[in-house]
Structures are given as structure tokens and as C-alpha cells.
Amino acid sequence: MADALSEFGLIAKHFAPLATHCGALALTDDACVLPQEAGRETVVTADALTAGVHFLASDPPNLIASKALRVNLSDLAAKGAEPVGYLLALALPQSIDEAWLAEFARGLGEDQQVFGVSLLGGDTTATPGPLTIAITALGTVPAGAMIRRSGACAGDHVFVSGTIGDAGAGLKLLQDGKADDAYLVGRYQQPMPRLRLGLALRGVATASLDVSDGLLADLGHIAEVSGVRIVVAADAVPRSAALRRIDPDGVVRAVTAGDDYEIAFTALSPKAVESAAAAAQTPVTRIGRIEPGQGVALIDGQGREIPVTRAGFTHF
Amino acid sequence: MADALSEFGLIAKHFAPLATHCGALALTDDACVLPQEAGRETVVTADALTAGVHFLASDPPNLIASKALRVNLSDLAAKGAEPVGYLLALALPQSIDEAWLAEFARGLGEDQQVFGVSLLGGDTTATPGPLTIAITALGTVPAGAMIRRSGACAGDHVFVSGTIGDAGAGLKLLQDGKADDAYLVGRYQQPMPRLRLGLALRGVATASLDVSDGLLADLGHIAEVSGVRIVVAADAVPRSAALRRIDPDGVVRAVTAGDDYEIAFTALSPKAVESAAAAAQTPVTRIGRIEPGQGVALIDGQGREIPVTRAGFTHF
Numbered sequence: 001m002a003d004a005l006s007e008f009g010l011i012a013k014h015f016a017p018l019a020t021h022c023g024a025l026a027l028t029d030d031a032c033v034l035p036q037e038a039g040r041e042t043v044v045t046a047d048a049l050t051a052g053v054h055f056l057a058s059d060p061p062n063l064i065a066s067k068a069l070r071v072n073l074s075d076l077a078a079k080g081a082e083p084v085g086y087l088l089a090l091a092l093p094q095s096i097d098e099a100w101l102a103e104f105a106r107g108l109g110e111d112q113q114v115f116g117v118s119l120l121g122g123d124t125t126a127t128p129g130p131l132t133i134a135i136t137a138l139g140t141v142p143a144g145a146m147i148r149r150s151g152a153c154a155g156d157h158v159f160v161s162g163t164i165g166d167a168g169a170g171l172k173l174l175q176d177g178k179a180d181d182a183y184l185v186g187r188y189q190q191p192m193p194r195l196r197l198g199l200a201l202r203g204v205a206t207a208s209l210d211v212s213d214g215l216l217a218d219l220g221h222i223a224e225v226s227g228v229r230i231v232v233a234a235d236a237v238p239r240s241a242a243l244r245r246i247d248p249d250g251v252v253r254a255v256t257a258g259d260d261y262e263i264a265f266t267a268l269s270p271k272a273v274e275s276a277a278a279a280a281q282t283p284v285t286r287i288g289r290i291e292p293g294q295g296v297a298l299i300d301g302q303g304r305e306i307p308v309t310r311a312g313f314t315h316f
Numbered sequence: 317m318a319d320a321l322s323e324f325g326l327i328a329k330h331f332a333p334l335a336t337h338c339g340a341l342a343l344t345d346d347a348c349v350l351p352q353e354a355g356r357e358t359v360v361t362a363d364a365l366t367a368g369v370h371f372l373a374s375d376p377p378n379l380i381a382s383k384a385l386r387v388n389l390s391d392l393a394a395k396g397a398e399p400v401g402y403l404l405a406l407a408l409p410q411s412i413d414e415a416w417l418a419e420f421a422r423g424l425g426e427d428q429q430v431f432g433v434s435l436l437g438g439d440t441t442a443t444p445g446p447l448t449i450a451i452t453a454l455g456t457v458p459a460g461a462m463i464r465r466s467g468a469c470a471g472d473h474v475f476v477s478g479t480i481g482d483a484g485a486g487l488k489l490l491q492d493g494k495a496d497d498a499y500l501v502g503r504y505q506q507p508m509p510r511l512r513l514g515l516a517l518r519g520v521a522t523a524s525l526d527v528s529d530g531l532l533a534d535l536g537h538i539a540e541v542s543g544v545r546i547v548v549a550a551d552a553v554p555r556s557a558a559l560r561r562i563d564p565d566g567v568v569r570a571v572t573a574g575d576d577y578e579i580a581f582t583a584l585s586p587k588a589v590e591s592a593a594a595a596a597q598t599p600v601t602r603i604g605r606i607e608p609g610q611g612v613a614l615i616d617g618q619g620r621e622i623p624v625t626r627a628g629f630t631h632f
Contacts, residue, residue, distance in 0.1 A: 030391040033357050033457070036353055036355075044437065044452075045346055046437050089405065091366055129409075143352075148345055
């Protein structure tokens with residue numbers, strides 16, 4: 001980081017305007033204070049992103065900021081939580097200049113307006129390593145309403161929002177220097193947290209999470225924690241027209257690609273899910289069913305299991 | 317990070333046992349859920365530490381963990397908050413092996429018992445850069461009881477807990493390879509968050525923060541946000557016997573050294589502060605007064621201002 005601005009100067013200039021919640025005290029205090037309310041619970045989650053691992057250092061700074069915030073809001077969405085705000089721990093390499101930071105802050109500010117959240121606090125440090133962005137996001141739910149991973153039961157159906165595999169394809173296009181498909185690249189660089197759907201799924205979904213490691217790998221987490229087996233019909237997995245155009249036969253690639261940030265969930269009543277999806281104006285597709293047993297299976301139209309060698313994408 | 321353990325394996329083995337709060341769901345979910353209560357507020361703060369900047373990469377891993385947690389608990393202490401737990405975002409370089417992680421987790425576990433807190437969630441990523449530890453700590457206060465930086469008034473007195481300058485001297489000993497004074501080195505490597513004092517200062521202190529950048533620099537934050545002038549008597553600044561032995565005349569060094577993690581605060585009634593200090597069994601010293609005006613001045617026994625060239629230590 002250039003010496004032109006001290007940490008305090010940076011905070012005041014670029015980040016204090018983002019502290020729109022009155023409890024954030026304009027970032028002039030050690031901590032943020034948030035109201036509590038009888039009958040509600042706080043939902044809190046943390047996700048960190050490192051340049052070269054979770055995003056490309058050459059990505060536009062406003063999109064890096066947006067992605068870092070959105071992957072956290074996506075966790076709140078999958079839990080049925082209403083977002084309140086976030087804390088930001090930034091480790092900045094020397095190469096970051098103030099113009100970059102201004103763009104980064106602009107990206108956060110725009111998303112704050114879209115999602116109705118505030119910066120609540122944070123910390124900025126210098127690092128000889130790559131840019132690292134650690135965000136902790138806070139939201140609230142009515143007491144007992146958080147949708148966990150552990151509630152899936154045999155007889156439930158499995159659903160996913162939006163389309164699967166776009167972000168993985170977008171990343172590959174970027175890596176190959178063929179970033180001509182703005183839709184697919186955008187799905188990688190700027191995911192859309194499904195907050196409205198998450199709210200609508202309270203009391204409907206029996207288990208839920210957001211798809212970050214890959215659909216099959218993430219459904220594996222639900223299967224493990226719920227103690228059930230999940231069977232996914234390959235033909236039912238929703239893939240976008242843009243993805244099918246460049247990869248017509250890539251269902252296995254799609255269900256093992258990461259970074260979708262769609263919501264995968266289970267529910268007993270397809271009708272209730274349909275209503276929730278309509279209320280949230282969010283596309284939802286039924287892709288499978290819950291059975292007794294364990295693990296996740298991808299099956300073809302004849303019910304035969306499709307071998308999936310790559311159990312799932314992991315950033316680590 | 318060695319390939320032997322995946323992120324999920326690491327979490328389950330070393331960190332899940334630290335998730336003692338039932339709302340942390342044994343780290344098997346996307347988020348943690350915490351109860352809310354009428355008449356209380358949530359206090360949340362974030363502090364990040366980077367190897368080579370905030371600690372030495374060669375420090376014992378259990379002490380690195382302990383320091384990362386304690387500097388965050390220290391912020392809660394200064395706000396009068398009761399700690400609940402913390403989220404941990406770890407960026408791990410390749411050089412970290414499982415034995416190191418086990419020691420790191422042991423340090424966290426021991427401090428969790430001391431301070432009654434739980435790991436609530438987090439994230440682990442690989443980095444080609446140095447080890448970075450970003451912690452977000454959560455606590456609670458009765459509504460309206462958080463002690464802010466902004467309440468200091470002319471006529472108030474200025475106080476500080478414990479002794480000042482020890483950690484700075486300990487760091488210098490470590491850097492010079494003369495780490496023979498276990499007390500001073502310990503004050504740098506493992507600060508003691510003044511949680512009991514913070515609780516006792518609710519309703520007594522008019523403004524408060526923890527001393528991390530250096531006593532004068534941090535009092536400068538109170539002066540700025542409260543819109544007052546702070547006058548500190550150099551002779552009154554509490555320095556330990558160990559520090560005075562190696563640096564008898566170093567008052568200016570002490571008040572500009574960082575990492576003390578004592579509480580500096582203002583209050584109208586020295587008698588009420590005395591009672592609070594006694595209740596918390598924590599040493600507290602009166603070091604100055606609040607006047608109309610702005611800025612911070614260090615004065616000698618004759619009331620003359622002592623020039624302080626180094627306005628304060630900063631990690632950035």
C-alpha cells in the first residue's frame with residue numbers, strides 16, 4: 001500500500017461512508033452495537049477470499065468487492081436470514097493504490113444499496129502476500145426459523161435455484177483468455193445471493209445451503225449432516241442456454257463446478273416450494289429425492305448411477 | 317499447507333471441538349445462530365493479524381492463536397461487553413503443517429476456557445503469502461450500556477489499567493534476540509484482555525478504548541471523537557518495575573509503544589473508578605484530565621508540554 005494514506009485516513013475517506021448503520025458509529029469506535037429483539041436470533045457467517053485462489057487479481061476491484069460481499073450474503077440467504085451488515089478485514093499488498101481502493105469501496109457501496117446492508121466494522125493491515133478479504137456477515141431470523149443443513153428426511157425432494165455450472169464455465173473462459181461470454185463470466189465474477197428465496201423458504205425447506213464447492217459436494221454436506229442419501233437426476237439439473245451452447249454434454253462438469261452460489265435445498269412439499277419460488281420471483285427446479293442411506297448419487301434417465309470421479313471442487 | 321488434510325478434514329479434526337456453543341452447530345452448517353434478548357445489544361468487532369507485522373512467524377503457534385483472540389476480546393472489554401464467541405478466518409501458507417495447527421487450536425481452546433467463549437464459525441483458505449488471522453468477536457451488553465469513545469467531557473479524569481510500555485519493550489527484546497525477560501516478552505506475546513474491568517466500568521466510564529496503537533495515539537482517538545483535549549501527566553503513567561529497570565527514562569517510549577491492550581478511559585468520579593477497579597481486582601491509575609480544546613498533551617511535573625515526535629505506533 002502506498003504511504004500516501006495512513007490506515008486511519010483510508011478508513012475515514014473510503015470506508016466510513018459505507019458505515020450507514022447507526023450502530024457502526026461511523027467506524028470511529030472499537031466495535032459496532034446492534035439491537036437485539038425478543039423472539040429473534042442472530043445469524044453470523046464468515047467467508048474469506050484470496051487473490052489467485054477465489055478471484056483473479058486482475059478482476060475489476062468493484063467486482064472483487066461485490067463478490068466478497070455476495071458470497072457471504074449467499075450464506076445468509078441459504079439460512080433464510082435477513083441481512084443486516086458485515087465486517088471487513090482487508091490484508092492489502094503494496095501494489096494496491098488509492099484508485100483501486102476507491103473502486104473497491106464503490107463496489108461495496110453499490111451492493112449495500114442493492115441488498116440493504118451496512119459496513120459495521122473491520123480492520124485493514126498491510127501484507128507482503130496477496131490481497132485477502134475476510135468478511136463476517138450478520139443477519140437475523142425469527143427464533144427457530146434458521147434453515148439448517150441437518151433437517152433433510154427420506155421422502156423429501158431436492159431442489160436448486162437458478163442454473164448450475166455457469167460460474168465454473170465463466171472461470172474457465174477467463175483462464176483461457178476467452179472472456180467473450182459476458183453472461184457466464186458475470187456469473188463467476190458477480191454471483192447473485194438468493195435472499196428473497198431464502199426468506200420464502202423458511203418453514204418450507206427442511207435443509208438448505210448455498211452451492212459454493214459444487215452441487216454434488218454441497219449436497220454431500222446435507223446428506224452427511226442429515227444422515228440421508230441424496231439422489232440427483234442428471235437430466236433435471238438446470239443448465240443455462242449459454243452453458244449448454246458451449247458444453248452440451250457437461251452435466252458432470254456442471255454439478256462438480258464451484259462458485260454457483262445458488263441455493264440447494266430439500267422440502268417435503270413441491271407445491272409449497274412452487275409457491276415460495278413464485279413469491280420470491282426466483283426460478284427453482286426439482287432435481288432429486290432423499291432416501292434412507294448415505295452419500296450422493298447422480299443418476300441417468302434409466303436410473304443408473306453416473307460415475308463422478310471429481311467429488312467436488314474445493315478452494316483449498 | 318500440506319495436502320494430507322482437506323479443509324473439511326482440518327475443520328472437523330482441529331476446530332470443530334472448539335465450537336462449544338450449541339448455536340455453532342459443531343461447524344457443520346453455513347452459519348451460527350445466536351439468541352437475542354429484549355433489553356440487550358450485540359457488540360461486534362474485528363481485528364486481523366499478519367505474520368511479520370503483528371506477530372513473529374517464529375512465535376509459538378499457541379501464543380499466536382491466543383494473541384489473535386485476546387486482541388479482539390480486548391476490544392469487547394473496552395466496550396464493557398460480555399464476550400460470547402468469535403469467528404476465525406485463517407489464510408494458511410504452505411509451510412504450516414498439522415502439528416502447527418494442532419498447537420494453534422490448543423492455544424485457542426485454552427483461552428476459550430479462560431474467557432468463557434466459543435468458536436462460532438469461520439473459513440480456512442490457502443495463501444502464497446504470510447499467515448493471516450482475521451477474527452470477528454461477538455459480545456453483548458445491556459441496551460445502551462456499551463462504553464463508547466465519544467463520551468469524554470471537560471472535567472473528567474483520565475485513567476489506564478495495568479502498566480504501559482511493557483509490550484513494546486518485549487517486542488524490542490525479541491527483535492534484538494534478547495528475550496530473557498519472560499515478563500516483558502509475555503506482555504507482548506500474550507496480552508490480557510481486561511474483561512472484568514470493562515464490565516465494572518459500565519455506567520462509570522464516559523469514554524473508553526483499548527490501547528493498541530500506543531497510549532497517546534489511542535487517547536487521541538477519544539479526544540477527536542469526544543471533541544475534547546486530553547492532558548496526560550508523564551510522571552503518572554504506570555510503568556512496570558521490569559520496564560523501569562531496563563529503560564528508566566523511557567516515558568515517551570512507553571506512551572508511544574503499541575500492543576499494551578490495557579483499557580484507557582475517562583470518568584468524572586475517581587471514587588467510582590476506585591470501586592470499579594477494586595470490584596474487578598484490576599490495577600487502575602489516574603493519569604490525566606480532560607479539558608476543553610483538542611488533541612493530546614504529555615506534560616512534565618512543572619506542567620510543561622513534553623514534545624512527542626512519534627505520534628503513535630501504527631501497524632500500517
